[in-house]
Amino acid sequence: MKPLIISSTLFLLACSTNAGDWPQFRGPGGRAVSEEKGLPVKWSVTENVRWRAELPGRGVSSPVVADGRIYVTAASMYRERRLHVLCFDAANGEKMWERQLAATGNTMRHPKTSMAAPTPVTDGRHIYALFATGDLAAFNRDGDLLWYRALQRDYPDITNQVGMAASPVLAGETLLLPLENAGDSFALGVDVKTGRNRWKAPRRRDINWVTPLVTRFRGKTAALFQTAGDITAYDADTGEILWSHKGNNLGSVPSPALIDDLVIVPGTPSVALRVSADSKPQVVWKSRKLKAAYASPVVYQGRIYALTDIGIACLDAATGQEIWRERLGHGFSASPVIADGKLYIAKEEGDTSVVELGDKPKILANNDLKETLLATPAIANGAIYLRTEKHLYCIAVKR
Amino acid sequence: MRRLIYGQGIVLLLLPAVSLSTQVSAEALAQLKAVGREGAGNETAARAWKEVVQQGPAALPPILQAMNDADAVAANWLRTAGDAIVERALTVGRPLPSEALKQFIRQTQNSGAARRLAYEWLCRVDPKTPDRLLPDMLQDSSPELRRDAVAAVLKQARSQLDKGNKDAARAAYRRALTGACDKDQVDLIVKQLDKLGVHIDVAAHFGFVRQWLLIAPFDNHNDVGFNIAYPPEKSVDPKAVYKGKDGKEARWIAVATDDPYGVVNLNKELGKQKGVVAYAYAAIESPKERPIQIRAGSMNGIKIFLNRQELYHRDEYHHGMEVDQHIAHATLKAGRNELLIKVCQNEQSEEWAQEWKFQVRLCDAVGAAVPFTQVNVP
Structure with missing residues (x-):
């Protein structure tokens, strides 16, 4: 049986971002792994801070980085009715431009989240920003508006009053939008040049926060959309269903992960699927040890790292067997990311734990920024970018 | 392509500090307002957006006028164009048409969203704008301007309370309540007035x-x-x-x-x-x-x-x-x-x-x- 899911490398080739960039939620290919080395292990509000920029509002979206620029979204004013897209110079944190939109959709939300919850995505030349209100805007790198849509105006029955938070991702010339919700629920493939629909596929009607994952299947670019009830691969160009796996209690928040021909689907239990050209997806293993709540699991060198309610679980990706488990406190909203053999885990109270990976984990540091920290870190340009309640930090070893 | 001059009369009247030779294309503004559902008109609007932004600060009053009857989607196209103009002008030290912005804000028949936007642009070049304009905005038709006006009165009320001037504080909270519509502000006022011996019928308010x-x-x-x-x-x-x-x-x-x-x-x-x-x-x-x-x-x-x-x-x-x-x-x-x-x-x-x-x-x-x-x- 020939495995047809191919690792992220192919997709990185298709984008114009550089290898060291962090262009979307959980970085290159959504894999949450950076090739950067020489990153700081310890920092504080003052130590190893290359720069710190003030943000005009709240947000739980991650910064994205491409070609020396950092893009981040925020929401401000009463009930977060004002939406912001900001661009900073990665070298010094100077704001290069800012555009604002008045929210056109409902701003009802759970207090923890924000209208600026979905992470924007960039191909290096353009930035695509989605907000929980359904406002969706494309800018060039200099802040010129290329197109704009108000999705709750286009589709008035979209509804998630907890707050939509899944992030858009790019697959070539298609912007993939996860709009699974309690009302008019669908996945959307949008032409990156015009903002118009290329395809629209109905999805399970329920609130959902899973960011899609892009991979390959039978020579096609496949977009994996996951809800509590299924994980389905769509042809990213046409919206045609390539394969689908039904499940019970799959995760509605954490995103899936890929390793070779395996798709790791977080849930209760989590499931590893092998996808081949000549058969339906096969369940390789199931595990209740991998209990991802909000954070998405990350795969690195044959192992899966997932945040449980109280710490980290490390599993063998091939078998699902637990290798080790480490207590680390609680309060994980952000997803963990890996660079240089270390796991970076941002916690809600503002501290980021740095854990050296191996047969046994070693906690190297807990770095406290003394601000609420809900956004997944970004790693690029030899720096870690952390978005707190009020600031964007560039954490880097001093030159 | 026939070029129309949009609101040139307004520009002539209100923008003595800005080059009058600048022509703002009504066609471009109309194209920004013609966007439809599911991205219809996006490509045309993108070209129009660039054209309008290239006009620089002279385009700001026509942009605001265009917002008056724009739907929410078109208003965001116009808003981002205006923001880009202001940002780029301030970067190179070009002046904004402050007098025109002030007049637009004062003309309460203009849309609340557009007046608020003009106010924000004005604040960027004149930090004393809130002190000058907010005292008259307690009953404003823009929810955001009104909210800021209420917040300013609440600050005065708090100050009076801190000084022990209960009568003045009570009067200020009562005045704030006449403008307050947002739940968080109303809750705060009602709580303070209750402590000062005044009961408010919240449901009626x-x-x-x-x-x-x-x-x-x-x-x-x-x-x-x-x-x-x-x-x-x-x-x-x-x-x-x-x-x-x-x-x-x-x-x-x-x-x-x-x-x-x-x-x-x-x-x-x-x-x-x-x-x-x-x-x-x-x-x-x-x-x-x-x-x-x-x-x-x-x-x-x-x-x-x-x-x-x-x-x-x-x-x-x-x-x-x-x-x-x-x-x-x-x-x-x-x-x-x-x-x-x-x-x-x-x-x-x-x-x-x-x-x-x-x-x-x-x-x-x-x-x-x-x-x-x-x-x-x-």
């Missing part, structure tokens, strides 16, 4: 409807009832009795809520039920015809009808409830109006999915209560 006729249970098993028009949607007869869910008798009962935010707890009034639909009816007397907003809160599936016309629906359950969560745009006619709310309860069994409540208020576009009286229905 917000315009909550407090007397209702309720009827249930109609079937909502498997959420089917949301889209079924049960008899009350066709006409309301307070004396009618219907065969409801599982053959149970459904008849109208009168209730009044004394909750400060007008909350009607249907579990309490109708008995806890799952998989059911209830209707709430109120007869509203308006002294004149006027546009209003019917603002509701509910964690249940909800439909809002006025005078038998469905205005709003949201088919979502148990994801929170807050004041002004649902907004329906309507026109109250002079005299009697019939307000009907459909509140659906689903069959979720979780502990957090048991509530069955709603609240409704009648207000203007800024959120201030409109005058109405409730008519007793026999």
